[in-house]
Amino acid sequence: MTTTLNVPAADLPAPPDAAKKPYTVKAPHGAQRSDEYYWLRDDKRKNPEMLAYLNAENAYVDAVMKPLKPLEDKLYGEIVGRIKQDDSSVPYRERGYWYYTRFETGQDYPIHARRKGSMEDAEQVLLDVNAMAKGKDYFSVGAMEVTQDNQILAWADDAVGRRQYKIRFKNLATGEIYSDVIENTSTDLVWADDNKTLFYVENDPKTLLTVRIKKHVLGTPASKDVLVYEEKDDSFYMGIERSRDDAYICINIHSTVSSEVRCAPAADPKEFFVLAPRQRDVEYDADHLGGRWVIRTNAPGADGKPAPNFKLVTADDGARSIKEWKDWIAHRDDVFVEGFELFDGFTAVAERSNALERLRLIGKDGKEEFVKADEPAFSMGLSVNSEHDTPWLRYTYTSLTTPATTYELNTATGERKLLKRQPVIGYDADKYVTERFWATARDGVKVPVSLVYKKGFEKNGKAALLQYAYGSYGMSMDPGFNSTVVSLLDRGMVYAIAHIRGGQEMGRKWYDDGKLFHKQNTFNDFVDVTADLVKAGYAAPDRVAAYGGSAGGLLMGAIANMAPDKYRVVLSQVPFVDVVTTMLDASIPLTTNEYDEWGNPEKKDYYDYMLSYSPYDNLKKQAYPAMFVGTGLWDSQVQYWEPAKYVARLRDLDTGKQPVLFRTNMDAGHGGKSGRFRRFREQAEMYSFMIDQMQVSADIVAK
Incomplete structure (x- = not known):
């Protein structure tokens, strides 16, 4: 069976209509833009008219989604049902104590605790966050x-x-x-x-x-x-x-x-x-062990050659300038050095190559080896390694089919211990398949894509697909396990993570080619990935949903303006959609820190380029996909008024008949509701909207 709203448009309430109030946003170089919904901004979050509008939008979501409440409840039950409620983290030892976090059945928040000597000794509760969060x-x-x-x-x-x-x-x-x-x-x-x-x-x-x-x-x-x-x-x-x-x-x-x-x-x-005075275009981070500094940096060496993918250097304890640094792990064009951990007997280096993470172990004798992985697309990284005087390395491993796993590897003997694999109740990894796909962007660049689907899936061009990406700040969206996605896979959907430019999956150049005056590459990559996935038979052309949040919400706004016909649904959480106005206002949290990411629109060349893609400024009269937009009233990173203004203007210009829903969480910030269960209610609501719009079976597909 399929679930549809099946409610005549005449029987649905009219969407809220925000008042228009003339306002001009001015730039120092004389440029002006009209912003009729600027009044929705209230730094104190107390304006009655603004709050009434947000509440009206929430009431509209409630009314439109009412027929889908049974599906939302079903999805929420599935998602929460996979969670082991009386769970605990892997304990780690520090100064004679074992520290860990645990959850109790039915409780939303963690209990932080420790035990002295061993895990068999008495527990000492440090903080019971459930008690602290009460009320x-x-x-x-x-x-x-x-x-x-x-x-x-x-x-x-x-x-x-x-x-x-x-x-x-x-x-x-x-x-x-x-x-x-x-x-x-x-x-x-x-x-x-x-x-x-x-x-x-x-x-x-x-x-x-x-x-x-x-x-x-x-x-x-x-x-x-x-x-x-x-x-x-x-x-x-x-x-x-x-x-x-x-x-x-x-x-x-x-x-x-x-x-x-x-x-x-x-x-x-x-x-x-x-340690070394700051220089423009020189980044470094440092750690100290064994009487020396080890430094990860992109600074040129004595030969003057740049190191955009970073390298490791060392320096004596008393070194105070870059001139005193000595190259240790050389820069490579095809390997990005992401981080490192120092031990008495070895160093663990976190790297990226070919859009995959790996850990390289370097012994004191100079011998090197890599920690092994068993899947074509995976995520591997350093775990909590609180002590340096040990041969044991803790690392994490996950993939789109493998739940988060913590291993401990003895670097002297090669012995590996499985410390924990996150329990996922009712989940069988053997029923799912993950693969790596390479799409071709319009400029010829190959873009990696991580895919997962249920066994038995046929690439016949009929399936529904959810495509996710971020593409900013050099943040890599690695293919890790996501238990909420299982509910989509079980209904025959495909899930894809597009590793587009603006992230750092393929090294520093991948990031540089997706920011400032190259930002358009981020959006083009996402659209071109969609086209190639459809062409390869992973999805029907009219059954693709796009999903992104924060700067990934900027991505959603951009692709909805660019290629609305390629997406049946767009899911956008806490979206950064009013780029120019926000970046012109230094009083808004985080603006000034990000001039080197987006550009400073006080300079006309940056202003013009940012204006060319800013989602709010590029809304136009055309038919848009169905949309679900979410925000938090107290968001400190993307202020609530950005998506509020965006939706209000979208309603004015959208010539299509697809629903546009705007949900404001009135008591949360950038990350949504707190607690381990409540946020899944929001996810279930959004998923039920998407499932309905793409005519996906409400029932789990038996295979």
Whole structure:
């Protein structure tokens, strides 16, 4: 059977119609644009007219989706039914304690705990997030750090969803919650060796930029916290961490194209030295072990050759400039160095080649080997390796058919232990197939695609397909297991991840070719992947759905304007669709950090290029696909008014008859609702809309 709304348009309520109010957005170079829905922006989220519009849109979604509520409930039950409710993470050892997170049946939030000596010893609960979240619409613990003497816990929590955290403290010996509270922070927390001084990052309360490093001494007012470092350049982010050997506390300062690391001895962190002064187009990150620095960088070597795919260099303990760095792992045009982990006896290097991840192990004797994988498309990476004086490497492995798995590999003997494979109740990996497909973009570039479907699938050009991508910030969308997708595969659908330019799956050039004045490649790649998948028989031309979120929502808006006829449905979550207006406003959180990603529209050449693809500005009179657009009222990364304005203008211009739904989560931010179950209700609603629109069977296909 198929499920359809089967409700005459006349019987459905009319979609909301937002009021138009004249407003002109001006650029410094004189350009002007009319924005009749600018009034929907309210930084305080209190404007009654704006809230009434968002609530009207939610009521419209409720009315349109009412016939599909049974399917939504069914999907939600399937998704949640695959979750092992009394689950726990793989414990890791640090300073004599085993730390882990566990869930209890029926509970939405984790319990963070530890055991001293071994996992057979008594449990000590650090934080029961279920109790902390009680009575709150949203709650998240963003970070936790324990003092070097194992006695005091600091954590950062957010009760709004805007990623402005409060830091609090607990005495783990007595259970006492201290009265100290620090507001407007990020999640980075580092204790000094004195076990009473905490270093943290303070955010600007309006722009949310990481602007200051401060230190707090337990028992003193937060208003007296000492300023350690202030970043004056608002195109940079900041973080703080300990070095691998715990010898240093390091401030990591980075923009899209430049980095700087400042460190101080953890035993006496009074003065921070600069490891290497920042330079435009030179990025680096560093760690310390065995009396030397190991640095991942794209800086040219002594020969002057650039290293866009990054390399590893070393430096003596006292080195303070790039000139003192010595090449260790050379740059390669076909391998992107993504990260590394230092151990006493070896180094693990995380790399990318041919759009796949791999781990290269380098022994002290210089011998190298790769950690093996068994599937054509997979995701592999470093896991929690809290101790460096061990031959055991922990790493994660997953694919579109293999649930998240944690292995432990003895680099001396080759012995491998399976520590955990994420339980997925009722799931049988043997019933599904994953493969790698290469599409050809219009400029001739080959674009990798990861595919998964149920065994028995026939490439006869009749199936429904969901195509997902992101394509920005150099973030790679690796083919990892997604339990919600199983409900689609079981109904005969194909799921595809398009590894388009703008990500970093194929190295740094893949990223560079999908940003700034090359951004159009990102959108072209996605559309061209769709065309090739349809041509190859993976989907019917009228049964393709596109899905993306955040910057991937920008992608959704762009492809809906470019090629509306290629998509039956577009699913867009927290979409960045008003590119030019947002990037012209430095008061909006995160804007200034991203000039090297999108460009600064205060410069006319960037303005004109961004305007050429900005989804809100390029809406036009044409028939658009069915759309489901979601946002969070408290989103700090893509403000709610971007999708709100986009949908309001889309309703004015759309000449088609497909439904456009706009759901605002009134008590959440960029990541949706908190808790491990509630977010799946949103996913089930969106999936039920897509399944209905593409005439996919509501029942599971037996094969």
